[in-house]
Amino acid sequence: MRCMIIVKASRETEAGEMPSEELLTEMGKYNEELVKAGIMLAGEGLHPSSRGARVRFSGSQRSVVDGPFAETKELIAGFWLWQVRSMEEAIEWVKRCPNPTGAESEIEIRQVFEADDFGAEFTPELREQEERLRAEIAARQ
Known part of the structure; x- marks a missing residue:
């Protein structure tokens, strides 16, 4: 199963404070362990929400809200994508x-949906489209 591991933002990450050399070293070692174990598929830190935007949908209308966003505890500072057994x-x-x-x-920690999770609504045509898009993405890497 694939999981997204979501690192929540803090007052410091939202202020744009960079991690210490010590923390970067520890995270580098941890990421090496994840890669060697065959678990890590991707992982990145994110800039503070002050450098981001949100697009709100209301029916067919779209509006853009520029960051920063108020609720720090609801924001994401970084993520990993892992392949694990459970x-x-x-x-x-x-x-x-x-x-x-x-x-x-x-x-x-949030489990990522897989094609089989969608049931009958995920038709053979939609499955084929999904597989084609994934192959196209893989070919670009």
Whole structure:
């Protein structure tokens, strides 16, 4: 199963404070462990929400709201995409993670939908389209 591991933002990450050399070193070692274990598919840190935007949808209308966004605890500072055998395995790996902010922090684990999760609504034509798009993405890497 694939999981997205979501590192929640903090006041410091939203202020644009960069991690210390010590934390970057610890995270580098942790990422090496994830790669060697065959778990890590992707992982990146994100700029603060002040450099972002949200597009709101209301029927056919679209509106853009520029950051920063107020609720720090609801924002994301970074993420990993992992391939694991179970939610329990993902939890065990997250428990080994260096504290991403060095202070109070939280990491959320969410399972990624797979094609079979969508049931009959995911028609053979939609499956074929999804496979074609994934192949196209892989070819560009």
